[in-house]
Amino acid sequence: MKYFAKKLAGFIATLLAVSFLVFLAFAVIPGDPATAMLGTQATPERVEALREEMGLSDPLAVRYVRWAADFVRGDFGTSYSYHIPVTQMIGDKLPVTLTLTVLSFLLIVCISLPLGITCARRCGGMLDHVIVVANQIVMAVPGFFSGILLTLVFGLILHWFTPGGYVSYRTDWWRFLGYLFFPSLAIALPKIAMTTKLLRTSVLAETKLDYVRTAYSRGNGTKAVLYRHVLKNALIPVMTFLGMALTDMVAGSIIVEQVFNIPGLGRILLTSISNRDYPVVQAIIVCIAFLVISINFLVDLLYKLVDPRITIE
Amino acid sequence: MKAKAAKRVLLALVCTALTIALGACAGDKASENTSRITIGIPQDIEDSLDPHKAVAAGTKEILFNLFEGLVKPDSDGNLVDALAQSHTMSEDGKVYTFSLRSGVKFHDGSLVTAEDVKYSLDRCADTSSGASLVPAFSAVESVDILDESTVQVTLKEPDKDFLAYMDAAIIPAANKTPETNPIGTGPYRFVSRSPQENFILEKFDDYWGTPAHIDRVELKIIANADSIVTSLNGGSIDMFARVSQAMTEQLSDDFEVLEGTMNLVQAMYLNNQVEPFDDVRVRQALCYAVDPKEIMDIISDGKGTQLGSSMFPAFGKYYLEELNDLYPTDYDKAKELLTQAGYPDGFSFTLTVPSNYQQHIDTAQVIAEQLKRIGVDAKIQLVEWESWVSDVYAGRNFEATVVGLDASSLTAPALLDRFHSAAGKNFINFSSEAYDEAYANAQAAADDAEKTEYYKECERILAQEAANVYIQDLPCFVALNKKYAGYEFYPLYVQDLAKLYLVEE
Numbered sequence: 001m002k003y004f005a006k007k008l009a010g011f012i013a014t015l016l017a018v019s020f021l022v023f024l025a026f027a028v029i030p031g032d033p034a035t036a037m038l039g040t041q042a043t044p045e046r047v048e049a050l051r052e053e054m055g056l057s058d059p060l061a062v063r064y065v066r067w068a069a070d071f072v073r074g075d076f077g078t079s080y081s082y083h084i085p086v087t088q089m090i091g092d093k094l095p096v097t098l099t100l101t102v103l104s105f106l107l108i109v110c111i112s113l114p115l116g117i118t119c120a121r122r123c124g125g126m127l128d129h130v131i132v133v134a135n136q137i138v139m140a141v142p143g144f145f146s147g148i149l150l151t152l153v154f155g156l157i158l159h160w161f162t163p164g165g166y167v168s169y170r171t172d173w174w175r176f177l178g179y180l181f182f183p184s185l186a187i188a189l190p191k192i193a194m195t196t197k198l199l200r201t202s203v204l205a206e207t208k209l210d211y212v213r214t215a216y217s218r219g220n221g222t223k224a225v226l227y228r229h230v231l232k233n234a235l236i237p238v239m240t241f242l243g244m245a246l247t248d249m250v251a252g253s254i255i256v257e258q259v260f261n262i263p264g265l266g267r268i269l270l271t272s273i274s275n276r277d278y279p280v281v282q283a284i285i286v287c288i289a290f291l292v293i294s295i296n297f298l299v300d301l302l303y304k305l306v307d308p309r310i311t312i313e
Numbered sequence: 314m315k316a317k318a319a320k321r322v323l324l325a326l327v328c329t330a331l332t333i334a335l336g337a338c339a340g341d342k343a344s345e346n347t348s349r350i351t352i353g354i355p356q357d358i359e360d361s362l363d364p365h366k367a368v369a370a371g372t373k374e375i376l377f378n379l380f381e382g383l384v385k386p387d388s389d390g391n392l393v394d395a396l397a398q399s400h401t402m403s404e405d406g407k408v409y410t411f412s413l414r415s416g417v418k419f420h421d422g423s424l425v426t427a428e429d430v431k432y433s434l435d436r437c438a439d440t441s442s443g444a445s446l447v448p449a450f451s452a453v454e455s456v457d458i459l460d461e462s463t464v465q466v467t468l469k470e471p472d473k474d475f476l477a478y479m480d481a482a483i484i485p486a487a488n489k490t491p492e493t494n495p496i497g498t499g500p501y502r503f504v505s506r507s508p509q510e511n512f513i514l515e516k517f518d519d520y521w522g523t524p525a526h527i528d529r530v531e532l533k534i535i536a537n538a539d540s541i542v543t544s545l546n547g548g549s550i551d552m553f554a555r556v557s558q559a560m561t562e563q564l565s566d567d568f569e570v571l572e573g574t575m576n577l578v579q580a581m582y583l584n585n586q587v588e589p590f591d592d593v594r595v596r597q598a599l600c601y602a603v604d605p606k607e608i609m610d611i612i613s614d615g616k617g618t619q620l621g622s623s624m625f626p627a628f629g630k631y632y633l634e635e636l637n638d639l640y641p642t643d644y645d646k647a648k649e650l651l652t653q654a655g656y657p658d659g660f661s662f663t664l665t666v667p668s669n670y671q672q673h674i675d676t677a678q679v680i681a682e683q684l685k686r687i688g689v690d691a692k693i694q695l696v697e698w699e700s701w702v703s704d705v706y707a708g709r710n711f712e713a714t715v716v717g718l719d720a721s722s723l724t725a726p727a728l729l730d731r732f733h734s735a736a737g738k739n740f741i742n743f744s745s746e747a748y749d750e751a752y753a754n755a756q757a758a759a760d761d762a763e764k765t766e767y768y769k770e771c772e773r774i775l776a777q778e779a780a781n782v783y784i785q786d787l788p789c790f791v792a793l794n795k796k797y798a799g800y801e802f803y804p805l806y807v808q809d810l811a812k813l814y815l816v817e818e
Contacts, residue, residue, distance in 0.1 A: 046442055046444050049441075053442075082359060082508055084493055084508075155547065162548055163544060165547060165548070165549035168507065258537060259537070271357065275359060
């Protein structure tokens with residue numbers, strides 16, 4: 001119980017720190033939402049009136065406290081440019097980014113675990129060599145570039161999907177998933193390579209330990225030793241990496257969303273920054289921070305599930 | 314067994330996420346036999362949907378389909394009655410009387426009343442936000458309801474061109490949330506918008522005029538310019554307005570490329586008050602040396618419309634084509650004029666160009682090459698758009714610049730007003746008594762033919778005085794899938810979706 005209380009306190013402190021930093025960042029960078037909204041029609045009187053209306057003329061600390069108080073009560077404010085509640089905007093886009101992340105994560109797990117184990121089992125074999133080389137190449141290519149390559153090959157040459165043909169999850173769930181497959185693959189590829197490499201090394205390191213020899217000497221076959229004893233131990237570093245990869249993907253989907261023209265949280269975040277749409281930026285960043293912290297927490301819990309010797313007190 | 318448990322937890326997590334996402338699904342499917350079109354737009358309509366408050370050109374060109382004023386522009390540049398059945402202007406141009414069309418409905422089904430009209434026009438003139446919501450309406454003295462179907466607008470000062478501003482949207486007084494729920498009288502009504510994703514319109518069945526042809530229009534945001542061509546060729550969008558010359562060459566056979574004009578006056582604008590451009594002979598020499606045809610050949614394969622003054626052909630009756638021939642390319646003549654002006658060996662100057670407009674940069678580069686032939690050295694300086702606005706346009710601190718100036722309304726003053734010597738927008742410091750007189754006469758003239766003649770006189774003076782080195786009205790390309798037709802170009806920045814229709818197969 002004490003553990004949870006401590007975690008929760010850390011949780012809230014992190015969110016507060018993150019949101020305050022965003023507030024500060026906007027105070028420092030040039031540009032102002034009122035002039036951004038009025039554009040060429042900005043006259044000093046109109047800008048002043050609008051700033052007053054939006055409550056921008058108050059000092060930073062006052063604005064921050066007001067925002068935080070509203071936020072705690074569940075009121076995320078209203079977008080300056082769209083005039084709709086921020087909750088509605090995020091609620092609309094969160095499923096897109098989450099699906100993209102979950103899909104990429106599934107791809108990573110489903111592809112890299114079997115691949116890593118196979119490599120370790122056939123260490124030094126032909127297949128192992130091929131995969132190791134392929135890994136190096138894939139790892140070196142960043143997600144946005146593999147995104148462009150995938151669009152070229154599967155979209156324009158093979159016609160497996162329509163580039164830019166994003167379908168909203170509200171319209172057709174399956175076509176939505178279909179469209180997200182290649183973007184997810186683009187995000188997943190470098191991480192698949194890393195996970196495979198990590199798992200291979202980790203399994204190989206474990207097999208040299210004493211308990212493996214003991215397990216063999218008790219008459220176990222290779223399969224039994226590998227899956228029942230080695231894998232569980234080898235998975236701990238891989239899980240740490242996967243947790244980090246997952247948080248990285250939540251925050252990092254912005255670029256791939258841009259390449260594949262997917263209207264997710266990342267796109268909204270980018271345009272809101274250039275429009276100086278503070279309430280939206282603020283809420284999205286807190287939302288991402290929340291996801292990242294939650295994922296880290298879940299990974300902590302999973303450690304215990306895999307290896308009961310680990311305590312999380 | 315623990316590994317399996319971990320997998321199960323993971324699976325459960327994934328399932329939950331998917332269920333949440335699925336649960337958010339709502340029915341948004343229209344039936345199969347509705348006609349539809351998907352149009353790509355380069356930026357989101359991330360603006361107020363309130364027609365009186367929207368600022369961005371990209372928002373206004375779409376809102377044109379949702380809202381109408383008492384009058385509205387047609388594709389030839391004329392103002393035609395819309396919500397007004399007829400209108401009259403008092404002799405002096407001070408009082409405008411509109412007789413309202415009866416039975417016109419708003420998108421919510423309610424009838425348009427004289428009260429709604431007064432409410433809308435009063436709202437445009439409202440100064441509670443610091444200045445009139447619609448700047449031109451600061452000239453309005455009062456809006457009065459004469460009877461149920463007649464509304465009178467009285468101006469503070471006579472202005473015979475004020476009708477062009479009466480295209481301000483009429484909105485229902487009862488709508489309390491015009492910023493997110495746009496209700497107008499146009500041929501299309503608003504259905505939904507999803508930020509950074511799309512903006513959906515549906516045909517308004519009770520439209521008073523010629524109804525739209527296509528039932529459902531989806532405007533899809535393509536923020537990444539590199540994916541415009543792939544989206545068109547891949548079939549996810551059917552139309553994109555304003556594609557570049559390079560993009561048109563990559564389009565598949567499914568597309569027709571319609572060519573129009575951008576409706577702006579691209580010129581090398583000269584600061585008429587700084588040396589050496591304060592001498593008319595120097596300005597004329599530049600006009601003789603710069604060859605607009607060669608510029609068009611080099612930067613857009615010969616497409617575009619040559620201009621000789623501050624007026625483009627879309628304005629029909631005001632445009633004077635013969636001014637294009639005033640300065641045929643003639644290097645000897647140019648050199649002779651320079652010698653007379655005291656610059657036999659030429660001179661050098663700085664040509665400031667906003668860095669975000671590739672077409673103006675290209676033009677500036679060709680001009681610089683052309684001017685070398687008469688010994689004039691133009692140094693191109695690229696500046697950010699914001700600093701162009703503050704230094705060149707507002708500060709008038711420049712020698713020469715290449716930009717395109719457009720018209721904000723369908724009136725000749727929209728293009729010519731800036732050149733009378735006292736105009737606040739006269740960033741080139743042009744000063745000519747003859748021009749001021751002709752412009753004042755045009756403003757005062759009651760008869761349209763007489764007025765037009767005076768405006769033409771203004772254009773001639775600009776050309777003869779070589780106020781600027783006029784180049785062209787830039788070409789504009791619209792990519793439209795051959796399944797559709799009916800696209801019309803307007804002399805203003807609008808997209809008229811109601812004219813589009815499906816071609817029968």
